[in-house]
Amino acid sequence: MKKMTCQMLGGACDLVFQAETFDEIAGLSQEHGKAMFAQSDPAHLAAMNKMMGLMQDPNAMKDWMDGKRAEFEALPESE
Template identity: 40%
Template sequence: MKTMTCRALGGPCDLEHRAETADEIIKAQDRHLKEAEKAGDGTHQEARQAMKARWRHPKKSMAWYTETKQTFAALAED
């Protein structure tokens, strides 16, 4: 199990996500941003919009995805 924060994934807070894989941690961040946006958190709304915009541009999204996977892989197990 490894841990990354919302901030480490491009978000505005230090909420910790724990997962076995980078894909699981990315999905946890996506859920967190969606929930915060629904709750009216403006700082998370910006991060959510940035994430949605990133996926509209395949090269940007793949660069972010690859970097996130590498960062996750380099983390020590909890």
């Protein structure tokens, strides 16, 4: 298992996600983002707007995702 925070994944808080794979942790982050969107959390909405900007350029989004995947892979295993 590895851990990443919401902020490490482009979000706005220090909530910790824990998963075996990057795809799993990305899914947890997306679910959290949906919950924060539903609550109209200002900090998370601002972070989502930044992500929407990245999504406008497929290459930029791919580069960002590749970087986050590499960051996840480089993390030590947690207990």
